[in-house]
Amino acid sequence: MSGKFVTFEGPDGAGKTTVLNRLLSNLENKLGDRLVTSREPGGNNIAESIRNVILDRENTKMDSRTEALLYAASRRQNIVQTVKPALEKQKLVICDRFLDSSIAYQGGGRMIGESLVYEMNQFATEGFLPDLTIYFDIPVEVGLQRIAKNRKSDDIDRLDVETIDFHKRVHHAYQEIVKNNPKRVKVVDATQSIDDVYSDVVSIMNKYVKKFME
Template identity: 50%
Template sequence: MEGIFITIEGPDGAGKTSVLRELLPRLEDAMTIDIVATREPGGSRIAEEIRELILNPANTEMDVRTEALLYTASRRQHLVEKIKPTLARGALLICDRFVDSSLVYQGAGRGIGIQEVAEMNRFATEGIEPDLTLYLDIEASVGLERINRSKEERQFDRLDQEKLEFHEQVRAAYLTLVEDNQERIILIDAAGSIEEVVTTCFNLIKERFPTRF
């Protein structure tokens, strides 16, 4: 792949979507290559339809393994339709969530097992991994407070409605991934202002890929 693959990860309430929205125009003004933003679950027509099924709060009877398989199916379709073609033409693709989210939410939070979910995703992604992952870290209780304050302005999905213990397990698993993948995943304190977080993300990308600026 000739392009650059960056992912943004973090617990619910970390501000990933807001940060990405502010970060994109800064990158577009400064970088010398095309930039494509996308998200998971979703990012392509079929993958977005699967997203609606997964996150619909009405689907309370969904089995945890069914959930994990649906995330993986959505990811596979997204990879084929958008991720691989974008990277093949040499662009920068920046994605709101990727495999790390499945490892922590389904593997740890749902108790399926991180290795089991990792194996499922290796099959779906053919081993494709991000070049850089920006992990926005926030305490679970703070993230949930943010979600509850803004739930009239955003989708309040099945995962948002989980109890604090679930979100604490997710964050703990994220921190383990950071420790185990220090070359790829960089921790960013998301408790500060959005301007501070966006500037930190921008500087980290510029430092990692200086020839593309």
């Protein structure tokens, strides 16, 4: 595969999706159909159906391992149906969340264990990882304040309403991922203004975009 796979990661309220949407609008004008976008959970019809089950606020009885397995199932479908076919056509694929999210949220947040979640996902991913991950770092309290202030009630999902201790475990797990993957994961300070965060992301992305502009 000669395409490039880039993922965006970060705890809730980091502004990741806002910046990503702005970036995609810019890249679509430059790359056209050489740009493919996806998200997790989701990315195609089957994976989106799984997403609806995972994030439904009514599913309060969902077991932690059931949740982790559903994320892995959605991930597998996204890889085989959306991501890899695009990479084989030499396209740039940008995905909102990937395996790191499961390690942080289910491994750390749900206390299943980061290494256990990673190993479980090897069946789904067959060792497939992004070429680049951009991580939006923000203190837990700041992220949750942003959610409370800016997110509409209909957009708040089952994970958003978890306890602050849950979100602190997620943040800690992300910090470990960053520390253990310095070549793949690039950190952006998400406490900055949206314009400054966007500028930092563009700087990181430039070498990947340049390849597809040639």
